[in-house]
Amino acid sequence: MKLGYRIVRDCGRADRTLVDAFSRIPTAIISDNMGRMFAGGAGLRPLHRSGGMAGNALTVRARPGDNLMVHKAADLAREGDVIVVDAGGDLTNAIIGELLVSYARSRGVVGMVVDGAARDLDALSAGSFPVYAAGVSHRGPYKDGPGEINVPISVGGMVVNPGDIVVGDMDGVLAIPADGAQALLAAAQAQQAKEAAILKDIEAGTWDRSWVDATLRANGFTD
Template structure:
C-alpha cells in the first residue's frame, strides 16, 4: 500500500538503516548471502515509496494554495492557533523530509541533476568557453602541399573554397603552410589565443575567428615572438593586429584583416579546436592552411592528397605553357574556337 503522508518521518531512519546496510563504494556483500543485493533492493523499494509520497505531498501542497491546510480530523476541533500552526509545521517538515531523502538518494545513486551539475567551474555553462584537444594532421599531408600556390590549389577545389577575402599578409614575405589550430574568440579578446599558443605544436597555424572586428588587436610583438620561439608556422587573424613594424620585419607569416593600436582584453569566452569561419571560408581543426601573396586556402585533410596530386599536374602543364611562350610555339587557336562555341560572331 502507498505510505500515508504522515508516515514521511519514519522513512528518514529507514533510509539511514538501508544506507548503513548497503555496501560502500568498491565493496561487495557477504559471499553467498546476497546482503548487498538485498540492501540495494530495499533501497530501490523505499525510494519508489518516497517518490509516491513526494507526489502526494506535492499535490496536497498545490491544493493548499487554493484553500488553507487543516490538521487531521481529530485536531480540527481544537481551535487553538498555536496547535494549528504546529500541525502546519509537522506537514511542512514531512514534505521537507521527503524532498531531502529524494535528493540524497539521487546523489547516492549517482544522479545529481541540479543545474550546477550541468555547468562548468564557477557555475558558467561550458558551451562557448571550452578547450578541445588538438587535432593531429599527418606531416606527409602537409608536406604534400608544399610549394603549391593558393591559386592552383583553388583551381583544383572547384574555385569554391578560397577564402579569407580582405585578409592580407603583413609579414616580410614567404608562404604559409601548416595544420590549422582553430580559435573562436569574442571580438577584441585574446585569452583563448594565448591558450592556443601554449597548446599548439611546431608547424601549426593559429587560425583565429575574431568576427572580423577591428576595434582591438588580437596579437602583437610579444605573442608573435612566443609563437616563433615555439616553432609555430604562422597566424591567420580575422580581426586586427598591432606592432606591425615588428610583424613586417618578421619571417613568421601573419595574415590579418586590419591594424589598430588598441590592445586586447583577456576575459573570454572562446573555444579552441572547433569549426571557424575566416572571411567566409570554413576552417576545421586539422585542415591544411596554405597562404601566399594571393591569399589563403584551407584544404580538408580528407582531400589534401588528391588536391596535391591534381595541383602538381596542373603546375607541370603550366610550366609547359610558359616554355612554349618562351620559344614562340604557343598555340592560341583555342581562343577563337571557344568564342565560336559560345555563339560569338567573329
C-alpha cells in the same frame, strides 16, 4: 564547464609529408582545384614581407577584441601548427601583435591567421613569419575571454576545422580538409606541371592561343 569556455585538446593532424607537399604549390593552383569555391579567406591579407606557410590548423574562436584564448592556444601549440583565429572580423582591437607572434613562433608555430585586426605592423612587415589578418589597429586587446580552442570556425567566409591543412602565400590563405587531400594534391601537382610547360612555351613563342578564338566562336562571336 562555463558556457563559452571550451578547449578540445585532442584533434587529428595531417601527415607532415602531405603538408610539405602542399607547401610547394601556389595557393592559386590549389584554389583552382578546389572549384574556386571552398578556398577563400576573403579580406585576409598578408602582413609579413614575403614567404609562405603550410601547417595544421589550431583553431580559436575568440570574442571580438579579446585574445585570452589565442594566448592559451599558443601555449598548447605543437610544432608545425598554424593558429587560425575567428575574431568575428572586428577591427576595433588588435588580436595579435609582435609579442604574441614572437611567442607563437618560439613554440614552433609556422603561421598565424586572424579574422580580425593585428598591430605592430612595422615589426610584422619587416619579417618573413607568415601573418594574415583582416586589418590593422593600434588599439590593444582585452584578455577576459570567453573563447574556444580546436572547434570549427569561419574566417573570412572560409570554414576551418581543427587539423585542416592551412596553406598561405602572398596571394592569401586557404584551408584544405583532410577528406580528399590526397586527390587534391595530385590534381594540383598536375596543374603545376602543366603551367610550368606553358611558361616554357611562352618563352619559346610557341604557346597555342587557338583556344581563345575557338571559345569566342562557340559563344556566337564572329569578327
